Amino acid sequence: MKVFRTLVWFFKQEKWRFGSAMIALLITAFCSLMPPQIIGRVIDHMTGKTLTPQLLIMYLMVIFITGVIVYGLRYYSRLQLFGASAKLGRLLRQQLYDKYISMRPAFFQKYRTGDLMAHATNDIRAVQSTAGIGVMTISDAVIMGGMTLVMMAATISVKLTFIAMLPLPILVILTQFYGHLLHKGFKEAQGAFSELNDKTQESIAGVKVMKSFGYESSDEEDFRQLSDRVVAKNLKVTKIDALFDPTIQIVIGASYLLSVIFGARMVIDNTITIGQLITFTTYLGMMIWPLLALGFFFNIVQRGRASYDRILDLLAVVDDTHHHETLTVPPRGAIQFQLDQFAFSKADKPDLYNIHFTIEPGMTVGIVGSTGSGKSLLIRLLLREFDPPRAKDITYGGHPIQQYPIQLLRAQFGYVPQDHFLFSSTIRGNIAFSAPQVDDATLYHASEMSRIHQDIMTLPQQYDTVVGERGVSLSGGQKQRISIARALLKDPEVLILDDSLSAVDAETETQILQNLKQERQGKTNIITAHRMSAVMHADLIIVMRDGTILEKGSHETLLQLQGWYADTFQAQAMENRLNQALEEQVERGKNDE
Template identity: 70%
Template sequence: MKVFRDLSWFFKQERKRYVIALVAMLITTFCSLVPPRMIGFVIDHITEGTLTPRLLTICLLIMIGLGIVIYLLRFVSRMQLFGASAKLGRILRERLYEKYTLMSPSFYQQYRTGDLMAHATNDIRAVQSSAGIGVMTIGDALITGGMTLLMMAITVSPKLTLIAIIPLPILVLATNYYGRLLHDTFKKAQGAFSQLNDKTQESISGIKVTKSFGYEEDDEADFRELSDEVVGKNMRVAKIDALFDPTIQLVLGTSYLLSMIFGAMMMLNGEITIGDLVTFTTYLNMLVWPLLALGFFFNIVQRGHASYDRIRQIESVENDVKLVANIATKPTGDIVFQMDAFQFQNEQSARLHDIHFTLKQGMTLGIVGSTGSGKSLMLRLLLREFDTDHPDDIQYGGRAIRSYGIDQLRAQFGYVPQEHFLFSSTIRANIAFSQPDISDEALYHASQMSHIHRDIMGLPEAYETVVGERGVSLSGGQKQRISIARALIKDPDVLILDDALSAVDAETEAAILHNLKETRRGKTNIITAHRMSAVMHADMILVMREGTIVERGTHDVLLAQNGWYAETFHAQAMQARYAEDLTEQVERGGQHDETY
């Protein structure tokens, strides 16, 4: 019953629905108890020879009327209960979805996608069942069982009723024991399902890699192993579940046996009539459903209890990024980093240290460095995917970025990450993600600025082409440029390109950078790259190594320093010249072959 206490907030919120449902069930049960009494009444009149056609007709009409009332009231009670449980499912899904959207990346490192999906589907469905069919079952069982026993005692014999319920305490103890077992076992089964769900999602997403490495058979074996584990744990749940009905039938059979033995003796002694005995056995038969429902209820509630515990565990996880309400001042102006050090929780060494610089509004900042030098992490701190150790480590417009609402802060940025994510929708919907009702003119302009418009128009359905999940039907360079167009649609105050030109050729890169320079005058740009050509025109360039800034300045200043930047730039320029020479030689060789 703990899940009912945990859901008390919802029952209070929807008390009107539940009161209507319980009242309808109460009246339904009362109406269903009248026919057995009338049957006994008719039997006694038949035995005494006093039954008339008029009396029989009245009894039949009453029973038909009661049947109609029972039909209507059962419809009402189920509509109220199932409607309430559907609303609970919607509330829990919305709460979970909001939780998922607000959590920082560290949350998704701790919980895998398949597990989170299982919480939002199977677990919520189990909790819904507790608040819907679970309430209906226990309400029906208690009301029907209680009123049936009451009618047996009042209208037939209190003595025989007490004899009939002697085995019931055994049922209560057994079902309570089974319920505890079911809670722990079902919780393990749900955990196994989460792992299987995650494996399925991961395998489908990575099917290209799996096939390219010829790993299909091993992947299928892993899936079968997880699937067998799910089946095994659910079989253990089923075994416990299967104990309920035999136990109930055994208890009920014992009650029948006692009732028939002692009822017959009481009838022979003249304590009850044959009509009373028929009525009593009919009432006893009506106890079959309440007793079965009791076992069914414990099954549902324990499943709901286990699932709600899993949901609450997710909801109790605290966000690493502290959220505050939006303020009146819009973030704008200079961006200042004055960070002595940053490290993740549970890590001994700092990931970033001695990061101090000021990015004036309207400037273009280039950030370069080897892989793992801290470029992307610095940008993610600016976007508050993680919080720094001290509130004033990063400021925007003269205020700490933590003082702004998270939505308010991120609305100023257009971010193109290293890992480009496209939704399984049309190209138009992907580009216009932040502004679905944008005009075609603005859409085409953003696409032209990112040098993707011509590629899109060459597709069979142009902007209405469906790209498939994660843009599976597009090349890496096309996905990058669509992501850039999506960011440009916002016309953000600060545009961040985190190595977002790595999959395009040098000519396309130059064209995109030229377009950005022309169209974003007066606005701030931040570009991280491995190719020096992507940042050489920036107003300020930072060179990072091992989490700190080792060089800074303009392109010319850094070349004059003859440090890492100069060495890398010259090496890349030499590689580019070699590639051009090689291409020219191939082309000349082809022309020479054509002369023969």
């Protein structure tokens, strides 16, 4: 019953629903107990030859009226209980969604998407069943079973009732044992389902990559193995659950046997009448449902308990992001990095160290370096996806960024990440994500700045073209430029392009950078890139290697240093010239033909 104790907050919140449903079930049980009494009396009248047509009609009318009452009250009780359980599902789903969107990347590195989806679907459905059909089942079983026992003892025989109930302690012991096994089995089954959900989500998201590498058969085999594991875990639970009905039938059979043996002797001794014995056995038959419901209830409640434990564990994950947020004004001023070191874990070597530079308002800063040098991690720290170890490591406007509420801090940034994300919506909806009511002129201007407007106008539905899941119908360069337009539409104080020009050609890159220089005068731009051409016009260029600053300065200063930047710039410039010469030669060949 642990799951009911942990859900007591909801039962209190919906006490009128549950209370009225319990009253309805109580009246239903009382009405359901009337027909056996009437049947017994009719039989006694028949054996005593005192049954009249008027008396029979009266008894039939009572049975009809009680049937109508039972029908209406059962409908009402289910309406209340299932309505309450649907509300619980909505509340839990909202709590999980709020948890998901409030957590930082470290949370999503630990919990995979498929697992989080399983919590929000399968687990909530199990808890919802516990609060709905589970509560109805146990309430109906307890009320009906309890009132039936009382009627058997009060109207027929206490002694015979006691004898008939002698096998019940065996049932109680066995059901508790089965319940313990069910809880363990359901927890394993839910975990296996989460893994299968993970695999399905990952396979569908990466289907293009999988097909391009011819990995379909191997992926199908992995899916089959996970699916077989889910079936095996659920089959194990089914085998335990299947023990309930035979156990209950054996116990009820033993009760019937004792009732017939001892009840017949009591009829012979004139302790009870034949009609009372028939009423007693009818009541005993009515005890089958409460006992079967007990097994059904254990199945539901153990599944709900396992699922609710998983949900509570997830909701209990603490994000200490907001502990130091004391400022209430948006940040303004210089951004300063004084980061001695930062590491994701307690490894010997930090991921970043000796990072010291300042970004004055209105500057354009370029951050370059090879893959894994720490460029994107710097950006993620600035956006507070992770917090540095000391308050003074990163400041904005003279205050540690931890003192700004995350929403207030991030409102100053327009961020275009490496893994640009497009929603399954129209191009207009994706660009105007942060400003759905924006006018067409402003929308078109942002698109022209990112050099995507002409591409959009060639599409069949233009800005109303649906891009598909994650922009599957667009090229990499088009998705990048739509993401840039989305950030530009916000007109942020600080625009961050995290390697966001890698999929566009050199000419388009130059045009976009020129637009930024003209349109964003007086505002800050931070550009991380692999191509030196993307940052050569920046006021400050930071060269990263192995998590630290290798070089920094303007383009001219870094060329004079004759270091990594100069070598890379010259190599890329030579490559560009060779590519240009090759293109010109191909073009001349076409013209000669």
